[in-house]
Amino acid sequence: xxxxxxxxxxxxxxxxxxxxxxxxxxxxxxxxxxxxxxxxxxxxxxxxxxxxxxxxxxxxxxxxxxxxxxxxxxxxxxxxxxxxxxxxxxxxxxxxxxxxxxxxxxxxxx
Numbered sequence: 001x002x003x004x005x006x007x008x009x010x011x012x013x014x015x016x017x018x019x020x021x022x023x024x025x026x027x028x029x030x031x032x033x034x035x036x037x038x039x040x041x042x043x044x045x046x047x048x049x050x051x052x053x054x055x056x057x058x059x060x061x062x063x064x065x066x067x068x069x070x071x072x073x074x075x076x077x078x079x080x081x082x083x084x085x086x087x088x089x090x091x092x093x094x095x096x097x098x099x100x101x102x103x104x105x106x107x108x109x110x
Contacts, residue, residue, distance in 0.1 A: 011057045015050035022047045 026043040029036045063070070 008057070008061060012054050015054040015057075018050045019047050019054075022050070 022043045026040050026047070029040045029043065
């Protein structure tokens with residue numbers, strides 16, 4: 001049961017954390033001498049998407065607990081892959097760059 005709770009907490013906390021991060025970024029973008037409205041709109045769009053994602057997790061949990069029949073829907077795997085890439089792409093790129101930098105440094109012999 002503890003593993004289930006931890007999994008649910010992670011699934012809800014991840015989009016909520018992203019909302020907070022994007023909110024802070026949006027405040028920063030709007031606080032500039034010349035506010036970056038286009039980028040701010042983009043960030044707010046991500047916040048809305050993340051809020052919807054957290055809401056979907058909670059809806060699924062409620063339906064599991066109420067033992068309502070599950071609804072089967074078609075899954076567009078390309079959209080799912082694009083979501084994962086968008087969500088984890090920056091982190092993966094950063095990890096790759098860190099790995100590459102460490103590897104390059106380990107080859108240098110002084």
